[in-house]
Amino acid sequence: MITKQREQELITFILNDELMKFYKSKEWMQLRLKALKRDNHECQLCKAAGRYHKAENVHHMKEVKTHPHLSLTLSNLQCLCIKCHNEVHDRLESTRAPKFMNEERW
Template sequence: MLDVATHQSRAKFYASSEWKALRQSCLERDHYECQWCREQGRLTTQYDSVLEIDHIKELKFHPELATDIDNLRTLCKDCHNKRHDRMNYRGNRKKRKWDDEWW
């Protein structure tokens, strides 16, 4: 089973030729489109955003599914960040107190 306990072991996995080939297969299967955007009727491709491959069942909890293509999907960077609740996705920004003031 894949060791994903450390950042270094995950980095080694993501740098492997096996992962790179699997990533490419996933992109081709998903027609180079973000699957979450597609579900919402939007088209986000490699020309609109960086496309990333998401483990549906997270790698750290299910390392046995690391190379299972049925556990992978293509997401744009924003959707992938949103999915993992990362701070840097471009979702709805908070309205700042003085944004509506013009003086």
């Protein structure tokens, strides 16, 4: 289990724009695996459309940037294939000013 202190540390990475530190943490890796297991390693958007595709990414439905406190919450995660993941983010990007364009978005 993750301690409150460690969770705070991980949230601080996000707030400081050090997302790679967050995504490389063992806590994220473990949670990510849990999400994949929960979703049977299946892309949830393809599944909703009646297709099967292996999930390659784990997406935060409420983005880490705007909801850092939900970054380690399993119910905020959705397993997606790369194609669906890109589509979701393209949609998010187009609804706001493109100020995060060149950053790592996952």
